[in-house]
Amino acid sequence: MPASVYEQLHRDCLAARDARLKAEQDQYELASLRHGKASFRLDLALIRLRRALRRKDRADQPRGPAGQVGGGQFTDGGSGRGSNPVSRARRLAEVIRVCVLSGVSRTMNGHGVKTHTAEYECPGGQTFKRQGFGHNPPGLVRDPFE
Amino acid sequence: MSPDHTKPPYSYYAPPGAVRVSASALEMARTFGEQVARASSGQVIVFDWAISRGVRRRVDGPMEELGPGVDLVSLDASAVPSDVIQRVDGVAFAIKIPKAVYDPSAERLIDVDHTALRFKLVLR
Numbered sequence: 215m216p217a218s219v220y221e222q223l224h225r226d227c228l229a230a231r232d233a234r235l236k237a238e239q240d241q242y243e244l245a246s247l248r249h250g251k252a253s254f255r256l257d258l259a260l261i262r263l264r265r266a267l268r269r270k271d272r273a274d275q276p277r278g279p280a281g282q283v284g285g286g287q288f289t290d291g292g293s294g295r296g297s298n299p300v301s302r303a304r305r306l307a308e309v310i311r312v313c314v315l316s317g318v319s320r321t322m323n324g325h326g327v328k329t330h331t332a333e334y335e336c337p338g339g340q341t342f343k344r345q346g347f348g349h350n351p352p353g354l355v356r357d358p359f360e
Numbered sequence: 361m362s363p364d365h366t367k368p369p370y371s372y373y374a375p376p377g378a379v380r381v382s383a384s385a386l387e388m389a390r391t392f393g394e395q396v397a398r399a400s401s402g403q404v405i406v407f408d409w410a411i412s413r414g415v416r417r418r419v420d421g422p423m424e425e426l427g428p429g430v431d432l433v434s435l436d437a438s439a440v441p442s443d444v445i446q447r448v449d450g451v452a453f454a455i456k457i458p459k460a461v462y463d464p465s466a467e468r469l470i471d472v473d474h475t476a477l478r479f480k481l482v483l484r
Contacts, residue, residue: 310399312392328368329411342415343423344431346408347372347458352433354399356392358415358426358478 303335311337313355320349363443365459374455376446379462381407381453384472385481389432390451396434403434404445407470407481409457415478430457430470430481457483 303314313334320330332351333343340359346352363370381389385407393405408431414423435454444454455470462468467484474480 306399310395312395312399339419340415340417341419342413344413345411347411347456348369350435350439352406352408352431352435353403354396354434356388356395356432356479358413358431359417 304339307335307337310354311357311360313337313342313357315351315353315355316341318351363441369439369441370444372456372458373441373444374457374459374462375444378459379407379455379457379468379470379483381448381455382469382471385470386448386451388472388481389453392432392434393451393453400434402437404437404440405451405453406433406435406440407431407453407455407457408433408435409461409483413479426478429479430483431479432481 303316307314313336315332316335317333318330320328322328327347328349329345329347330349330351331343331345333341334355335341336357336359338359342355342358344355365371365373365375389405389407396403396405409428410431411428413426413429413431415426416423435456440454444456445452446454462483465483469484471482471484472480473482476482
């Protein structure tokens with residue numbers, strides 16, 4: 215016996231309701247994903263901000279000297295990402311096969327004699343440290359491992 | 361007016377002629393100068409006295425202390441007094457070794473020591 219017009223209408227209504235619920239569920243999931251992404255980006259921005267503030271607080275952290283590779287920028291001892299001065303020093307060292315300044319600290323003794331202690335990145339992942347006179351450390355040093 | 365070699369920055373440098381450079385050390389300076397020129401202009405090649413030195417062969421390895429000695433370095437030309445720059449056989453360089461260090465040396469000569477494990481330059 216064929217379904218009555220009323221039964222057919224009822225089934226169509228149910229199908230339409232299911233389709234509407236499915237669309238609403240999809241919308242909800244999409245909104246959740248967008249919310250999660252925004253939250254993640256906010257966390258990332260906060261982490262970056264905290265790291266930047268920590269660097270600013272550390273006045274003793276070595277910086278690249280003016281006129282040198284990474285001049286004026288903080289150095290981080292080689293643990294950072296590819297854009298930091300240490301990594302640039304490392305890349306330059308590999309290209310021109312000399313040791314490149316990556317960090318420096320400066321002192322003056324009781325007699326007014328200025329000295330510096332500088333760290334260098336050398337080809338092959340090797341490093342060396344040297345203390346010299348004056349407050350201007352050499353930017354490039356011949357590779358002691360050569 | 362001649363510079364006062366008892367005060368910085370002149371006191372850090374040997375006046376031209378006070379310390380000689382051997383032919384092999386000069387050749388080393390020439391080669392290093394060519395390497396430096398590939399990276400940066402306006403640099404002066406300097407035989408520079410280090411108070412102390414240490415090398416690390418690996419990032420997590422121990423620091424191997426090597427003591428004081430002469431290194432070949434490059435300094436920005438603006439940081440080196442023009443009076444202390446000398447030119448020998450086409451190589452322009454300065455010698456940044458204080459008088460208290462080069463005075464006691466027997467020959468006042470910067471030379472290459474091929475038997476040295478590192479650095480190779482010596483003040484004889």
